Amino acid sequence: MLDDQTVELNLPSKIGYERIAIGGLAAFAKSVGFSSSRIEDLKTSVAEACINAMQHGNKGKPDARVLVAISFQENTLRISVFDEGEGLKAQPKDPDIERIIENLDPPVGFGVFLMKRLMDEVEFNRTSNHRHEVRMMMKLTG
Amino acid sequence: MNQRPNEIKIESHGDIILLDIRGDVTAFSELSLNSAYNSAKESSPKKLLLKFEEAAYINSGGIAVLIQVLAQTKRNNQKIGITGLSDHFKKVFNMVGITKFATIYPTLQDALSAMSAMS
Numbered sequence: 357m358l359d360d361q362t363v364e365l366n367l368p369s370k371i372g373y374e375r376i377a378i379g380g381l382a383a384f385a386k387s388v389g390f391s392s393s394r395i396e397d398l399k400t401s402v403a404e405a406c407i408n409a410m411q412h413g414n415k416g417k418p419d420a421r422v423l424v425a426i427s428f429q430e431n432t433l434r435i436s437v438f439d440e441g442e443g444l445k446a447q448p449k450d451p452d453i454e455r456i457i458e459n460l461d462p463p464v465g466f467g468v469f470l471m472k473r474l475m476d477e478v479e480f481n482r483t484s485n486h487r488h489e490v491r492m493m494m495k496l497t498g
Numbered sequence: 499m500n501q502r503p504n505e506i507k508i509e510s511h512g513d514i515i516l517l518d519i520r521g522d523v524t525a526f527s528e529l530s531l532n533s534a535y536n537s538a539k540e541s542s543p544k545k546l547l548l549k550f551e552e553a554a555y556i557n558s559g560g561i562a563v564l565i566q567v568l569a570q571t572k573r574n575n576q577k578i579g580i581t582g583l584s585d586h587f588k589k590v591f592n593m594v595g596i597t598k599f600a601t602i603y604p605t606l607q608d609a610l611s612a613m614s615a616m617s
Contacts, residue, residue, distance in 0.1 A: 371525075372499030375555065396586035403557055453595035457569045466558035466594055473593050 362427040367406065369414040369422050369439070374406035377424045381435065388428045389496055397474040398433070398494060404467035405437040405490045413439025413488050423487075431496045436489050443488035444480055501526045506534040514579075514613050515543040516606075519550050525559030528566075535567050539574070545613050546571055549606055550582040561594055568599045577616060581609040 365380055367373040378399040385395045406422055414420035423438040448465040455461040471478050477493040504527050507518040515538045519531070538546060548567075550556070571578045578600040583591065588602055596602075603609035 370499065371559075372501060374557075375499065393586065396584070400557075400586070400590065403555075407557060407559070451594065453565060453598060456565055457572055457599060459569065463562035463565050466561050470558065470590065470593065 359427075361429060362425060365424040365426075367422045367424065369410045369417060369420040371407060371410055373422070374403045374410070377406050377422075377437075378403050381424070381426055384426050384428070385433060388433065390433070390494075394494065398435070401471045401474045401478075401492055402435055402437065404471050405435075405492065408467050409437050409439035409441070409488075409490070413441030413443070415441065428496075433494045433496065435492045437492075438483070438487045438489050440486075441488050443482050447480075504530040506530055508534060508538055510541070511547075511610050512614055513543065514545040514547050514610060515541065516547045516549060516610075519548060519554075521551070522555040523550065523560030523564065524555070524557050525563065527560055528563045531563055531567060535570060543576065545577045545579070545616065547579040547581065547606075547609050547613060548600075549609075550580070550587075552582055552584050554587075556587050556590070561590075561596070564596065565594075568596065572599060577613065579603055579609045579613050581606050 363380065363384055365377050367377060381402050382395050382399055385398055406424065409422045414422065420440045425436045427434050448468050450469050451465040452461055456463045471492065475492045476495055479491045481489045481491060483489050501524060502521060505520040509516040509518065517534050517538060568578060580600050581603045583602060591597055591602060603612060
């Protein structure tokens, strides 16, 4: 049973549907008082978490889903993005643009990098019901 | 949900080639952006300016595509400018290091006048 301060969005695992999540998230964050610049940070972070869930978590399985749960309590916005995958074996290293430009590294790792830079906290968890969760948090300040 | 292909207008402004990119910038932009870059390259420009729509949605897939274009401009010894970004994506481009390889200008006019003055 969800409480009256939690919203859940259940998305097809298909690139593009992350925009539904960030549209809902932006409306939610605005309603509780986040600034437009922080809302942009949230949108980018949650879009990247959804894209990773679709591409790497659910690995393109057509019947898999991505669940986004958003809640606001104690001046803190919490977002969890769940997929049906195993999660990260290891944290990806931060992308090194100079190595990418020189074709020494593939152009990957920007999603997790941006989430960690734009949000106050990011965690990657394996849940008890065999799902992978990216949990993000942003405090309302000022 | 399908993304519409980017519409990219190519214009010459003196010795600068402007790629005016309409629409969102994601992994799906790879074909249109590479195609526009290859068309622009035919005139061997030494200066390239990418103009985005300020309301465009840009994600990590789009950033990866852009970095691949930056890699080509570096190999071809081209100067590259970027304009039309929202404040948020100026910050994001700075975070990922794009600003080490491209200069971001606040407006199209600023970009054209600064890049025209470059040797």
